[in-house]
Amino acid sequence: MTHITDAVLVIILLSVLLSLGSNRLKALVEIMALQGIMVSLVPLLLEYKAEVHHGGIIFFQIMILIKGVLIPWLLYMAVQRIAIKREVEPIIGYHASLLAGLVVIFVSTIVTQKLHLTLAAGRELLLITAITTLAAGLFLMMSRRKAITQVIGYLMLENGIYLTGTALTKQSHTLYVVEFGVLLDLLVGVMIMGIILHNIKDAFDDVDTTFLGSLKD
Amino acid sequence: MIEYVFILPVLGGLMALFLPTTLGRGLLIITAFLHLQLTVLGWLGKLTPAFINFFKVTPEGMLVLLVTSFIFALISIYAVAYVSETGLKNEPVFICCMLLFLGTMSMVALSDHPIVLWISIEATTLVSAPLIFIKRSKEALEATWKYVMICSVGIALALLGCFFITLSMDIGNVDVPLSFSSLNQVAKQLDPLWLKAGFVFVIIGFGTKMGLAPMHTWLPDAHSQAPSAVSALLSGALLNCAFLGIYKVHALMNVAGLGAFSSNVLIGFGLFSVLVAGIFILNQPDYKRMLAYSSIENMGVIAFGVGVGGIAGYGAILHLIHHSLLKSSLFLSSGNILLGFGTKLVPKVGNMVKLFPKTFVSFFAGFAGISGFPPFGIFISEILIIIGAFQAGRYVSVGVLIFGLILVFAGAARIVMDISFGETSQEVLIKEKFFRIMPSFVLLLTSIGLCIWIPDGIYQKILHTIQIIGGGIHG
Numbered sequence: 001m002t003h004i005t006d007a008v009l010v011i012i013l014l015s016v017l018l019s020l021g022s023n024r025l026k027a028l029v030e031i032m033a034l035q036g037i038m039v040s041l042v043p044l045l046l047e048y049k050a051e052v053h054h055g056g057i058i059f060f061q062i063m064i065l066i067k068g069v070l071i072p073w074l075l076y077m078a079v080q081r082i083a084i085k086r087e088v089e090p091i092i093g094y095h096a097s098l099l100a101g102l103v104v105i106f107v108s109t110i111v112t113q114k115l116h117l118t119l120a121a122g123r124e125l126l127l128i129t130a131i132t133t134l135a136a137g138l139f140l141m142m143s144r145r146k147a148i149t150q151v152i153g154y155l156m157l158e159n160g161i162y163l164t165g166t167a168l169t170k171q172s173h174t175l176y177v178v179e180f181g182v183l184l185d186l187l188v189g190v191m192i193m194g195i196i197l198h199n200i201k202d203a204f205d206d207v208d209t210t211f212l213g214s215l216k217d
Numbered sequence: 218m219i220e221y222v223f224i225l226p227v228l229g230g231l232m233a234l235f236l237p238t239t240l241g242r243g244l245l246i247i248t249a250f251l252h253l254q255l256t257v258l259g260w261l262g263k264l265t266p267a268f269i270n271f272f273k274v275t276p277e278g279m280l281v282l283l284v285t286s287f288i289f290a291l292i293s294i295y296a297v298a299y300v301s302e303t304g305l306k307n308e309p310v311f312i313c314c315m316l317l318f319l320g321t322m323s324m325v326a327l328s329d330h331p332i333v334l335w336i337s338i339e340a341t342t343l344v345s346a347p348l349i350f351i352k353r354s355k356e357a358l359e360a361t362w363k364y365v366m367i368c369s370v371g372i373a374l375a376l377l378g379c380f381f382i383t384l385s386m387d388i389g390n391v392d393v394p395l396s397f398s399s400l401n402q403v404a405k406q407l408d409p410l411w412l413k414a415g416f417v418f419v420i421i422g423f424g425t426k427m428g429l430a431p432m433h434t435w436l437p438d439a440h441s442q443a444p445s446a447v448s449a450l451l452s453g454a455l456l457n458c459a460f461l462g463i464y465k466v467h468a469l470m471n472v473a474g475l476g477a478f479s480s481n482v483l484i485g486f487g488l489f490s491v492l493v494a495g496i497f498i499l500n501q502p503d504y505k506r507m508l509a510y511s512s513i514e515n516m517g518v519i520a521f522g523v524g525v526g527g528i529a530g531y532g533a534i535l536h537l538i539h540h541s542l543l544k545s546s547l548f549l550s551s552g553n554i555l556l557g558f559g560t561k562l563v564p565k566v567g568n569m570v571k572l573f574p575k576t577f578v579s580f581f582a583g584f585a586g587i588s589g590f591p592p593f594g595i596f597i598s599e600i601l602i603i604i605g606a607f608q609a610g611r612y613v614s615v616g617v618l619i620f621g622l623i624l625v626f627a628g629a630a631r632i633v634m635d636i637s638f639g640e641t642s643q644e645v646l647i648k649e650k651f652f653r654i655m656p657s658f659v660l661l662l663t664s665i666g667l668c669i670w671i672p673d674g675i676y677q678k679i680l681h682t683i684q685i686i687g688g689g690i691h692g
Contacts, residue, residue, distance in 0.1 A: 134377075138370075141366075141370070147362065150366060154366065154369060154370060154373075157370065157373055158373055161373055161374075161376050161377050161380070164377060164380060165376075165377075165380040165383075168380055168381070168383070168384045168387075169380055169383040169384055169387060170387050173383055173386075173395050175270070175395075178271075178330065178332045178333060178336070181332070181333065181336040182332065182335070182336055182376070184336075185336055185339045185340055185343065188340075188343050189339070189342075189343055189365070189369055192343050192346050192347070192365060193365060193366075195347075196346070196350065196358065196361055196362055196365065199350065199353065199358055200358055200362065203353075203355050203358055204355070209362075212358075212359040212362055212363070213359075214355070214356060214359060215356055215359055215360060215363075215437075215438045215441075215442070217437070217497050217501070217506070
């Protein structure tokens with residue numbers, strides 16, 4: 001079973017690298033869907049020995065539905081509406097971004113080793129993946145100009161934080177009602193961001209955040 | 218069941234979406250006053266939480282709840298007068314989001330579980346975002362975008378902080394339910410290193426929402442672009458809720474014996490906020506942004522006071538109450554000025570003393586209050602904070618604080634004088650009306666009233682609140 005978990009984690013790492021190197025927005029949304037599903041699977045795979053009770057099974061299904069289907073669908077609709085296919089002229093280029101992604105993985109590995117946490121077996125790679133996803137999400141938000149890519153960066157950051165939580169804390173703390181609340185916040189957040197995106201598109205005829213710079217002191 | 222305090226506005230808000238506008242307006246005011254009554258019942262101890270894993274009646278939460286409920290009731294009157302005079306395109310959405318905003322803020326005040334607290338604070342961001350861009354101008358869009366993105370990312374980091382606190386439980390081999398009240402009882406056994414890391418992330422995360430510099434960048438934009446009733450709520454109620462999140466973790470740090478660390482972090486952020494506000498307020502061309510920077514300054518003062526502890530802790534909580542009253546009053550008055558002149562630029566407005574005499578009185582009195590003149594409460598709270606800082610021997614910090622306060626006063630005074638007595642060629646668009654003036658006067662009078670006589674219930678709650686961080690009225 002650890003092999004499957006490791007495979008899932010490697011897929012998440014690859015999805016992070018792919019998202020950093022990809023300039024087509026649709027592809028980016030597809031990558032996020034894949035990443036969402038994989039991230040939702042991780043706690044399930046880690047917990048397979050402990051008995052997951054019924055509430056848990058239902059919760060993970062909802063999570064896959066929200067992270068893997070609903071949110072990507074919302075993003076997809078947003079991409080359709082704003083009619084922009086590519087992110088041109090990012091602040092940091094794609095090759096440089098990919099390189100930065102590799103550096104992030106390297107740094108997360110060092111950080112994970114330096115923390116000297118007594119993690120359960122197989123959780124080192126999880127923590128490395130979590131920190132990488134988190135940092136790459138932040139990187140994506142800062143290095144791209146289009147508002148939609150920034151939303152995707154935010155989602156990746158959130159995925160990373162969720163993975164960190166899974167890696168660090170015991171499952172016994174998990175209350176599914178609470179987790180569901182977090183998911184609901186995320187879903188509503190993406191919806192609100194989508195609405196604002198739509199309005200930005202109407203007002204400026206583009207979703208470039210360089211237009212959003214008139215308020216300053 | 219005290220959960221009604223947030224269930225009621227949430228249900229009301231959802232209902233407002235389907236009601237015609239006049240009924241919706243009535244619903245807003247009725248819900249606001251019902252909420253105030255529920256809050257009072259909660260204060261009298263008549264209501265107890267039903268979901269004890271997630272919610273608890275805490276003194277600090279009840280204080281924030283009372284302040285929120287009280288100013289919301291008054292702001293709802295102003296908001297109804299405002300929308301009926303100016304007309305909004307999406308009025309049902311506006312009323313729905315106002316009520317949801319009240320509901321989520323009440324949930325923050327009652328939360329005892331760290332992640333539930335996080336969920337409710339993130340929810341306040343989401344339901345208040347539509348309120349900021351309700352006018353749909355380009356600037357409002359920009360402000361909303363910055364607000365949602367910066368606050369969401371910031372608050373996401375606070376979630377990471379909550380996970381670190383959970384990790385400190387696991388490392389310390391503590392097996393209690395995850396809630397602030399039970400964590401406080403076993404605080405000594407928590408792993409100090411991860412608790413510290415958790416606090417740092419929480420203060421960066423919730424500090425973004427509270428408007429502590431250097432994470433404050435969303436605040437002036439959002440406060441200046443939102444309709445004035447919303448700005449008053451953002452400044453008077455929302456910032457307190459974010460502060461509550463920081464305060465609970467700070468209290469936990471104190472019980473765990475790490476109070477010195479968290480105090481220093483709070484004092485650092487507090488002083489930096491006061492200084493940044495002072496610098497940006499000096500040449501501020503926009504009077505609503507001026508008020509926003511003044512909020513940053515006051516949040517800095519509160520963080521400073523809580524960090525110093527002792528008698529300054531008492532001052533900080535007092536400051537929180539009076540800042541909410543005075544700042545929301547100021548924002549409501551600024552809304553009248555904006556309606557009257559149609560511009561937020563200081564050079565274009567003026568001669569308020571002749572054109573809008575009543576608004577002039579409320580705006581000027583609010584300015585005097587927020588700058589720390591008697592008979593308003595900030596006079597007392599700032600003196601207590603400064604005395605407390607001297608008692609704690611933090612002479613350099615208190616020097617920096619006073620310097621920052623002087624900067625803010627100098628910047629704000631110039632703007633207020635210009636608006637009040639300067640020349641203007643602008644024509645008066647909309648005259649001042651009773652229902653848009655009465656709320657600001659009631660807020661000002663409450664601040665004066667609380668200065669002369671503070672009800673024993675509130676006094677005791679403040680003392681209970683600061684007990685845990687080692688604060689007290691006798692230093």
